[in-house]
Amino acid sequence: MSHSTHPSAGLFISFEGVDGAGKSSHIDALAQAFTAQGRQVLRTREPGGTPLAEKLRTLLLHDSMDPLSEALLVFAARRDHLVQVITPALARGEVVLCDRFTDATFAYQGGGRGFDLAMLSTLEHMVQTGLPPTPERLCEPDVTLWFDLPVAVAAQRLAGARSPDRFEAQSQAFFERVSAAYAARAGVRAEAGLRLRIAATSGFELDRVKADRLPLYAVNVLLCTATDFWALRYPDTHELYVLDRRGQTGAFELRTDRIAARSAHLSRLPSVVFASERMDDNPAWRLLEPGELVHVDADLNIERRLAFPDPPRHLLRHKDLSPTAQSAQREQRTR
Numbered sequence: 001m002s003h004s005t006h007p008s009a010g011l012f013i014s015f016e017g018v019d020g021a022g023k024s025s026h027i028d029a030l031a032q033a034f035t036a037q038g039r040q041v042l043r044t045r046e047p048g049g050t051p052l053a054e055k056l057r058t059l060l061l062h063d064s065m066d067p068l069s070e071a072l073l074v075f076a077a078r079r080d081h082l083v084q085v086i087t088p089a090l091a092r093g094e095v096v097l098c099d100r101f102t103d104a105t106f107a108y109q110g111g112g113r114g115f116d117l118a119m120l121s122t123l124e125h126m127v128q129t130g131l132p133p134t135p136e137r138l139c140e141p142d143v144t145l146w147f148d149l150p151v152a153v154a155a156q157r158l159a160g161a162r163s164p165d166r167f168e169a170q171s172q173a174f175f176e177r178v179s180a181a182y183a184a185r186a187g188v189r190a191e192a193g194l195r196l197r198i199a200a201t202s203g204f205e206l207d208r209v210k211a212d213r214l215p216l217y218a219v220n221v222l223l224c225t226a227t228d229f230w231a232l233r234y235p236d237t238h239e240l241y242v243l244d245r246r247g248q249t250g251a252f253e254l255r256t257d258r259i260a261a262r263s264a265h266l267s268r269l270p271s272v273v274f275a276s277e278r279m280d281d282n283p284a285w286r287l288l289e290p291g292e293l294v295h296v297d298a299d300l301n302i303e304r305r306l307a308f309p310d311p312p313r314h315l316l317r318h319k320d321l322s323p324t325a326q327s328a329q330r331e332q333r334t335r
Helices: 023-036 051-062 067-091 102-112 117-127 151-158 172-188 323-328
Strands: 011-016 041-045 095-099 143-148 194-199 203-205 215-218 221-224 229-232 241-244 252-255 260-263 272-275 292-296 302-306
Touching (some): 011 102, 023 041, 023 095, 041 067, 051 067, 067 095, 067 102, 102 172, 151 172
Parallel strands (some): 011 095, 011 143, 041 095
Antiparallel strands (some): 221 229, 229 292, 252 260
16 A cells, blocks of 8 residues: 655554544554555554653643643644654655544544634644645645544443543543544545545445545555455555355465465355455456455455545556655556
8 A cells, every 4th residue: 555645755644533443453454564565664643652742641641631731732742743753754755653643633622622623723734834845734644544433332342441541531422522523524624635434333434535636556455353354446556356255165275476375264164355466266356446345244245335436636656656665566567
């Protein structure tokens, strides 16, 4: 997966949602995937990410303060984070995976606390501009993954897990406002980059995605939970195949020059397989259409739809990538 609005070819991805929504496990998986591609990955979080920002995080989580003080501390931590960590990493061409960013401020301080949204917008522009290489431009994620989980389910997942901090101890009504603010923010900022809403209990939605402004090379996404799996191919730069083995039994042994998969367990059970290339001569392998989203549930029911019917307006080619990104990509034959 490679695309970026940053001239350096660095990639900035944020993960949003209330605690218990599943952000951490997906950050782990995505970090491993990018590392396997040969990319340098920086994992960080907000508030936090620098020594100063971590000190401010401790104050925010444990010390009482009024909403204005809270908002100012959040943005002070973010500025130091951007200056010291995020912007330099992007300049080096790294992939930055950030557990929460500005969307969380609009959700928790704006929605949860009821703080003035216009003031938050003012602080956002003060803090997230004036940064290299384009000081006039707002520094924000290229991709945001919003894990949308019902508040009651999140509370059940966290029950007894740890001693709650000042935010986790808030009422259900507070988190209902946070959830509503996340949804509102997704609509208002849908033009700011690629936004994926992941319904963490029931499905995966592409929530008002705007690819018009994004120079984009390839976004092949595989996401899974304990009960569901989603696969997206966009555009047609790289291949992504699905093999429906629900009506098949027999040896599960798939192999190519690059990939091998073998399972005695799956030899006796139905399954659905996704791969970046056909792994045997089974004619049932199907290439996903460009822009196609496939969802497989716990009962192996398969749903598919064309989530991105139009190609990206600013499609990058292999020659447009940085040397580091080029070396991590496999040239695709023209079809």
